[in-house]
Amino acid sequence: MNKIFKIMILFLTTLLLISCWDQKIYEKIGFVLNIGIEKADNDMMLITLTNPVVGAQQEREVEIITTTAHSLREAREQGRLISPKNLEGGKTQHILLSSEMAEGGIHNLLEVFQRDPINPALVQIVVVDGSPHELMKASLTFNDKPRSAFYINQLLENNITNGYIPETRIYNFDIAHFAPGLDPITPMIKLEENGVKIIGSALFSGDKMVGKIDTKLTSLLLAAMGKLGKSSYFISNYYDEKLKIEFYTAVLLRTVKRKIEIEIRENNLAINMMLTFDITLDDHTWDRTDEEVTQNTLEKNIAKAIKADYLQLFNYMQEVGCDPVGFGDLVRAKHNKYWQSIEWQEIYKDAEINIDVVVDIKQYGAIK
Amino acid sequence: MVIYIARRNRDRTSKTVYNENEVSTSLEVNLTRIDEAFKDCSDLIKRKVRLNNHREGCFIYIRGIVDIDLAQRDFINSIITLKDEELTNISVLERIAVANIDCTCDFPSVITGILSGFMICVLDGNPFVIVCKLNKFEIRNILEPEVEKNVRGPHEGFRETIDPNIAMLRRKIKNTKLKFKVLKVGTTTNQTVVISYFEDISDKAILDRLTRKIESINFDGMIAIGYVEQFISDFKLCVFPQYLATERPDKAVAALLEGRFVIIQEGTPVVIIAPVNFFSFFQALDDYSTNWMVGSLIRSIRLLGALIAIFFPALYIAITSFHYFMVPLDLLVPLAESRVKVPFPPIIEALILEVTLEMLREASIRLPSYIGISIGVVGGLIIGQAAVAAGIVSELFIIIVAVTAIASFIIPSYDMGLAVRYIRFIFMLFAAIFGIVGVVVAAALLFAHLIVLESLGQPYFQPIIPLKIRDLKDIVIRVPIKLLGRRPGQGNSNNNRRGR
Numbered sequence: 001m002n003k004i005f006k007i008m009i010l011f012l013t014t015l016l017l018i019s020c021w022d023q024k025i026y027e028k029i030g031f032v033l034n035i036g037i038e039k040a041d042n043d044m045m046l047i048t049l050t051n052p053v054v055g056a057q058q059e060r061e062v063e064i065i066t067t068t069a070h071s072l073r074e075a076r077e078q079g080r081l082i083s084p085k086n087l088e089g090g091k092t093q094h095i096l097l098s099s100e101m102a103e104g105g106i107h108n109l110l111e112v113f114q115r116d117p118i119n120p121a122l123v124q125i126v127v128v129d130g131s132p133h134e135l136m137k138a139s140l141t142f143n144d145k146p147r148s149a150f151y152i153n154q155l156l157e158n159n160i161t162n163g164y165i166p167e168t169r170i171y172n173f174d175i176a177h178f179a180p181g182l183d184p185i186t187p188m189i190k191l192e193e194n195g196v197k198i199i200g201s202a203l204f205s206g207d208k209m210v211g212k213i214d215t216k217l218t219s220l221l222l223a224a225m226g227k228l229g230k231s232s233y234f235i236s237n238y239y240d241e242k243l244k245i246e247f248y249t250a251v252l253l254r255t256v257k258r259k260i261e262i263e264i265r266e267n268n269l270a271i272n273m274m275l276t277f278d279i280t281l282d283d284h285t286w287d288r289t290d291e292e293v294t295q296n297t298l299e300k301n302i303a304k305a306i307k308a309d310y311l312q313l314f315n316y317m318q319e320v321g322c323d324p325v326g327f328g329d330l331v332r333a334k335h336n337k338y339w340q341s342i343e344w345q346e347i348y349k350d351a352e353i354n355i356d357v358v359v360d361i362k363q364y365g366a367i368k
Numbered sequence: 369m370v371i372y373i374a375r376r377n378r379d380r381t382s383k384t385v386y387n388e389n390e391v392s393t394s395l396e397v398n399l400t401r402i403d404e405a406f407k408d409c410s411d412l413i414k415r416k417v418r419l420n421n422h423r424e425g426c427f428i429y430i431r432g433i434v435d436i437d438l439a440q441r442d443f444i445n446s447i448i449t450l451k452d453e454e455l456t457n458i459s460v461l462e463r464i465a466v467a468n469i470d471c472t473c474d475f476p477s478v479i480t481g482i483l484s485g486f487m488i489c490v491l492d493g494n495p496f497v498i499v500c501k502l503n504k505f506e507i508r509n510i511l512e513p514e515v516e517k518n519v520r521g522p523h524e525g526f527r528e529t530i531d532p533n534i535a536m537l538r539r540k541i542k543n544t545k546l547k548f549k550v551l552k553v554g555t556t557t558n559q560t561v562v563i564s565y566f567e568d569i570s571d572k573a574i575l576d577r578l579t580r581k582i583e584s585i586n587f588d589g590m591i592a593i594g595y596v597e598q599f600i601s602d603f604k605l606c607v608f609p610q611y612l613a614t615e616r617p618d619k620a621v622a623a624l625l626e627g628r629f630v631i632i633q634e635g636t637p638v639v640i641i642a643p644v645n646f647f648s649f650f651q652a653l654d655d656y657s658t659n660w661m662v663g664s665l666i667r668s669i670r671l672l673g674a675l676i677a678i679f680f681p682a683l684y685i686a687i688t689s690f691h692y693f694m695v696p697l698d699l700l701v702p703l704a705e706s707r708v709k710v711p712f713p714p715i716i717e718a719l720i721l722e723v724t725l726e727m728l729r730e731a732s733i734r735l736p737s738y739i740g741i742s743i744g745v746v747g748g749l750i751i752g753q754a755a756v757a758a759g760i761v762s763e764l765f766i767i768i769v770a771v772t773a774i775a776s777f778i779i780p781s782y783d784m785g786l787a788v789r790y791i792r793f794i795f796m797l798f799a800a801i802f803g804i805v806g807v808v809v810a811a812a813l814l815f816a817h818l819i820v821l822e823s824l825g826q827p828y829f830q831p832i833i834p835l836k837i838r839d840l841k842d843i844v845i846r847v848p849i850k851l852l853g854r855r856p857g858q859g860n861s862n863n864n865r866r867g868r
Contacts, residue, residue, distance in 0.1 A: 090693035
């Protein structure tokens, strides 16, 4: 009996002493879902937070808080001075960065997401072409779209699945940033008249944005990275003189096989990349596509077009010094001695990248 | 059996005021002694007779527990027609054509006999008493147990009297290896407890242990088998049932065939099965009588139900009090909208509804079924609708409580259901204080406790810990009956092959 009494006392005192100091009662929290960061005047950042308003009468309402601050944490605290709810960043979905911020380097800016374990490393990093503040403000007025953060979330998720943009959460970004021979890329969006549009990817070198590519090149880049989605590829088919319309052939890139070889030469480096695509012919003209001859011609044409696009893509990436495919890491892994003797950024810019594309039509549809 | 009882009683009463345990030759003395014993017992009937015109005799029985018609026809008539010299001849008397007749000199066993529904005949000049077992109790019809229904098995249940229960087992198992060990419990009530087991399957050491435990019970009366269960359980500070209580003879037979022991007590239709493991409480006959795939599905749903019943409310409390970031994005706003009207913190909200639910459940057990329906209305409409409308609880929590309630109802054993209900509250408190860490710690403690537990000396959480790979095929998944060729290890059986 004495023992039980002691245990009870112990239990009750702990119960009273802890007083639930770290409790975060659900309905008292304001969930910061979007954070927009851009440069403001007077040496500060313009930070915009959105928080879905929860209450009986306000359906679909979003609270938007704009502050100028020197750090993300300061912005949250500023927001707490305004918002009726206790703002918390644990459910943040996106960080929308202006290109200006991204070009200046973002690794230190986002350090709070690693330091405070409540803040998720699952936040998606998105670069906005334009002002994130304007975009977030405008997103409140899209009556035919879900609430701001939910809209952007769905938009990004679908396009990640479709393979038009990379999935770049903070942890992906950090991994790519910390790896010596690998560079991050992030999705890029832009405000349109009545919506937000995915425009492609931002290319980073280290943690600084150095360039951008469109969705077509992004999908090819993702294929080269081994992260092919379900993207379609278009090439010119024929020009209708009467209508004055150029018609395109559409193919679905189903799977890709990569083979990368590194060849170290005396004073430069050659990277040979072989990509084999399995495709489905989705949209074409009435043609004998069931015949092998037609298919072969078509395959060659598509392969040629894809190769041209790749050459353009890699030339551009070499120019800006961004290596998202991880050629550097390959060199580091396979030729470590060589790697230690070189400055990768310099070598990469002058490396010879040879692309070979093979296309195989696996399915040509129901038409014979 | 009578001799055994007599022997026990002789041992027990040797210290009492009667130095003389023998039956007297004088009718008067015997009657006085019986009168003394049965003072103020209006249900004792004494019918004095005079045999062969001069020998005084008396038939004694207790009204209501003796079959009078049978006694009149077979016992009284046979005695009356005997000649005088035959009335004193013990060997003649013992051969009267009545089932179950005996002559005894032991006085206390006479008293026990009368109390057990025997009719006795005391004759003047005889140093013994003729005892005839003619008991007939009013007993219930065989019904399907209310709390343990099944679909494809037999629909009969045990009853309150011990002999038909034993007979029911015997009827199902026509084998001489099925043994019944008779013990007495209740210092005042003198109830019979029978341990039944298979001689060639069950472990003798466990039987001895069980016998010792039952014999050491020192209590005046066992109203229900739960009393015995509590006296013989090894771990008194434990909410989990350590023995499996059932009203189903088929379950008892299945247990016997697995080398377990079935304890039957007089006066209750519930028998207990020992030793058992944690998973025995999630098994039902239907798992075995249907196809193995269906049986496995149902079995796994039951185990899942137990997990849901324990963890769901606790997780709700932990998430809404501490870990808002665990809520999926699509549920974020709907959950917040349902919570925003509630003025209480999650633990209070949960306790209000859970306690109400427990009250409803308790009320529906005690009430007759026609009022029970109105309880359903009260529970469903008033608690469900009105509590949400009034902003006392959130809609989502109503769903969680409903799911939890259903999940806890699918546990076939009532005792295990009670244990799960009890544990749920502990988990809820831990979750409210420490969040998900509390739930994890509570779960760890729960498993540690389950691993330490024993049922009649056998590990309770086997075959998971200690791991017995061969027995795993009848835990979550019930493999085809053909592959269940060996008895589970828990019964420690000597002979673990099922079938020849």
